[in-house]
């Protein structure tokens with residue numbers, strides 16, 4: 101039987117992970133607009149794994165990813181893809197304490213922690229005003245670069261190709277095959293397309309099928325602040341339960357975010373100076389760090405469907421276009437399972453876990469035509 105030719109559009113974690121799964125039994129060519137892979141959301145993440153993050157389908161996909169992270173970490177020459185970090189979730193008023201209490205009750209990996217124990221784990225935390233604290237034992241650091249490189253290398257080892265500087269600008273399916281044109285003037289033929297274009301997911305869906313999925317790219321700022329003393333590497337990630345700030349050690353300094361979610365058009369976003377100032381102020385208010393200056397900062401896009409679950413399956417208006425978008429703020433931690441689930445849906449059109457298939461089905465979100 102001849103192998104189907106697939107074009108995967110987008111070379112972030114979504115494109116390389118699903119592309120490498122499909123390369124086992126398809127001819128895969130991955131088209132990436134930029135001159136290298138992983139320069140957008142994937143290269144800008146906070147590299148954290150949190151078992152309780154996101155809506156239920158995301159938590160399920162995160163849980164399903166754990167054994168695959170472990171399997172990949174055991175491969176020769178692979179560094180550990182998940183490293184211990186530990187997390188402290190904190191509440192500072194009654195309302196957020198109630199929210200944190202219900203998380204502690206519902207998640208087996210969350211336990212209430214006394215103020216003294218919290219201070220022992222993170223001595224800079226001003227625990228006197230803290231209403232409640234919980235230890236999240238699921239929290240780990242992810243080696244994003246090693247994970248992305250593994251998938252890209254596997255895609256090539258299985259005979260697939262990655263083409264950079266190849267922005268898809270037009271796609272036509274009037275004949276038996278797709279004819280896709282890239283900005284550099286090249287054209288490409290394929291039996292099926294995969295839309296893994298991250299923040300540009302709706303643009304690509306509209307180019308190929310006329311309608312998008314109502315995706316919302318949202319800017320998130322990350323700051324690395326200078327500290328007067330070297331920060332111990334074994335501090336946990338510490339977060340406000342309402343996500344108004346979080347911080348964790350990074351190379352002897354402090355990495356932090358104001359938890360911003362500003363809707364913006366897809367693009368190469370830059371940090372907003374106001375958000376940078378705000379996170380310094382918020383982290384200073386709850387710690388003794390006295391942060392004054394910024395070593396570096398960046399921003400990236402977290403792209404959500406209205407219900408914040410990923411959008412995975414055949415496009416409702418064009419079944420030969422496979423949507424693999426809407427990974428939100430969780431696209432790294434759930435990548436291993438999402439790629440396997442995506443590949444199964446791509447090959448068979450169904451999943452054994454029908455509830456999960458329904459929760460991520462593109463048909464659940466109304467198709468939107470912007471232009």
Ligand SMILES: Cc1cc2nc3c(=O)[nH]c(=O)nc-3n(C[C@H](O)[C@H](O)[C@H](O)COP(=O)(O)OP(=O)(O)OC[C@H]3O[C@@H](n4cnc5c(N)ncnc54)[C@H](O)[C@@H]3O)c2cc1C
Nearest residue numbers: 110112113114133140141142146148268298400431432433
């Ligand atoms: C600041 C920040 C912190 C985050 N922290 C975490 C975290 O701690 N843990 C976690 O799990 N997740 C985190 N995330 C989320 C995670 O980074 C994303 O969910 C994930 O990277 C999305 O991957 P992607 O491949 O869909 O998108 P991207 O990495 O953006 O890849 C999409 C690619 O498609 C390409 N493209 C677009 N249009 C075209 C076109 N027309 N033709 C060809 N190519 C095209 C783009 O150039 C881009 O390279 C964070 C995100 C941000 C921004």
